[in-house]
Amino acid sequence: MMRDTIILRVVAKLLLPAILIFAFYVQFHGDYGPGGGFQAGVAAAGAIILYGMIFGIPAAKHVIPTTVVEIMVPLGVLIFAGTGVVSMMLGENYLNYSPLRAAPGDGQHMGILIVEAGVFITVASTMLAIFYGFGGLADEADAEAAEAAEDGEK
Amino acid sequence: MVITVVGIIRAHNLFAVVMLGGVYSFLMATVMVILDAVDVSMTEAAVGAGMSTVLLLAVLHLTRTREAPLRHKPYIPLFVCLLTGGALVYGTLDLPPxxxxxxxxxxxxxxxxxxxxxxxxxxxxxxxxxxxxxxxxxxxxxxxxxxxxxxxxxxxxxxxxxxxxxxxxxxxxxxxxxx
Amino acid sequence: MTTILADLNYWVTVFLLVGGLYIVVAHGNMIKKLVGLSIFQTSVYLLFLSPGKVLGGTAPIIAEGFDVYSNPLPHVLILTAIVVGVATIALGLALVVRIHRSYGTIEEDELHDLESDA
Structure with missing residues (x-):
């Protein structure tokens, strides 16, 4: 598609680290400024999607393989639910993070960070999985169109 | 924002529809900043304008990009929508300012x-x-x-x-x- | 005049909702229907967010020098709703792709024709 355009390639390479750093800033600064797992997840997935759109989906899959994505999708939910189970084992209600640390406020803060990480993992990997799904089909369609064109030439 | 929606209703080229959808999302994000919802605005800008547009474009690549003209006159849907809108506007009169x-x-x-x-x-x-x-x-x-x-x-x-x-x-x- | 300004946000919301509804009901193209559905969704976001705004308030992030904050609760609800919204739209798009692959069309009228022919 647009893999041969040099401006796109260079600009994308310049933008990618910025986007990723921004995503992680949003993730870990989410309790002080605007942001959190949902936004950071989408931003990080967006960075990989940009890479996949410009350098081709196989290149993106080389960076983050499909299996990793498929493991990450349930992993985030498990982290979230597991935090709840841990707090329940420590004698509090489900998803009450106070007992995670000595002071209840610190515990809550830590719980928020863990849970946001879970949200981040699930959101980012789900978006990537959806993109890989649609993108794979698009590549297939491209290949078939090319084949059909070759057949037509014969 | 209202104009964009009218554009989406009128446009038959689906590329135009998707692009107007992206414009609409960014406008919505701006409105959300004005409404003090900075977190939500960030999400809307990333998700609505970024992700949805990319997904819609991918699907357009897989299917076709022009909409068939309507076969029926859209009077009945128009009537239903106007009725709904009228009822909702009547309902807003009781909401707090x-x-x-x-x-x-x-x-x-x-x-x-x-x-x-x-x-x-x-x-x-x-x-x-x-x-x-x-x-x-x-x-x-x-x-x-x-x-x-x-x-x-x-x-x-x-x-x-x-x-x-x-x-x-x-x-x-x-x-x-x-x- | 004041009542008009006080209710303007609701009326914009209603217009967006009706516009989205019109696209969903009147148009036969499934991608356009999904775009209409997402407009419908955003109108609901606006419906939730606009009453939460307090005039003279600021974004709900605690900082020195601010006393009035807007209502944070709708922000939380809508934040998750947006991401869930894009996930469901993606699900709808996947269905559209499958329908296109099986029937070769994404127009409802043409699907009806195919059904009545068979």
Whole structure:
């Protein structure tokens, strides 16, 4: 598609680290400024999607393989639910993070960070999985169109 | 924003529709900043304008990009929509005016969150505190929905990866009909 | 005049909702239907967010020098709703792709024709 355009390639390479750093800033600064797992997840997935759109989906899959994505999708939910189970084992209600640390406020803060990480993992990997799904089909369609064109030439 | 929606209704080229959708999302994000919802605005800009547009473009690549002209005159849907709109406008007359600090929705649990969130969770961003801590169960449900939707997309797209070139003749091979 | 300004946000919301509804009901193209559905969704976001705004208030992030904050609760609800919304739209798009692959069309009218022919 647009893999041969040099401006796109260079600009994308310049933008990618910025986007990723921004995503992680949003993730870990989410309790002080605007942001959190949902936004950071989408931003990080967006960075990989940009890479996949410009350098081709196989290149993106080389960076983050499909299996990793498929493991990450349930992993985030498990982290979230597991935090709840841990707090329940420590004698509090489900998803009450106070007992995670000595002071209840610190515990809550830590719980928020863990849970946001879970949200981040699930959101980012789900978006990537959806993109890989649609993108794979698009590549297939491209290949078939090319084949059909070759057949037509014969 | 209103103009963009009218444009989306009128446009028949689906590329134009998708692009107007992206414009609409960015405008919506701006409105959200004005409404003090910075977290939401960030999400809308990333999700609505970024992700949805990319997904819609990918699907347009897979299908076709022009909409067939309408076959029926759209009078009945128009009537239904106008009726709904009229009823809703009538309903808004009873809602509290914009920006009222003492409106009922701002007096329920919100003051508690605003007063206690930082002390109880050490997180100055109240939205994050409520999202992850006070309403953690809610958010767990939402994450599960996203998870389920992702699985659904993967299942739908993965089954029958082999694309049929020719339309199958049902008399010839019944197995072709099974997807 | 004041009532008009006080209710303007609701009326914009209603217009967006009706516009989205019109696209969903009147148009036969499934991608356009999904775009209409997302407009419908955003109108609901606006419906939730606009009453939460307090005039003279600021974004709900605790900082020195601010006393009035907007209501954070709708922000939380809508934040998750947006991401869930895009996930469901993706699910709908996957269905559209499958329908296109099986029937070769994404127009409802043409699908009806195919059904009545068979």
């Amino acid at each position: 914009f920006g009222e600090a003492n409106a009922p929705q701002n007096l329920h649990v919100a003051p508690y969150y605003i007063e206690n969130a930082e002390r109880e969770t050490h997180s100055p961003n109240i939205v994050t505190a409520v999202l992850a801590s006070y309403r953690g169960y809610d958010t767990l449900g939402e994450v599960t929905v996203i998870f389920t939707a992702g699985i659904g997309v993967l299942i739908l797209l993965a089954s029958g990866v082999r694309r049929r070139r020719v339309k199958p003749d049902p008399l010839q091979d019944p197995k072709d009909d099974a997807l």
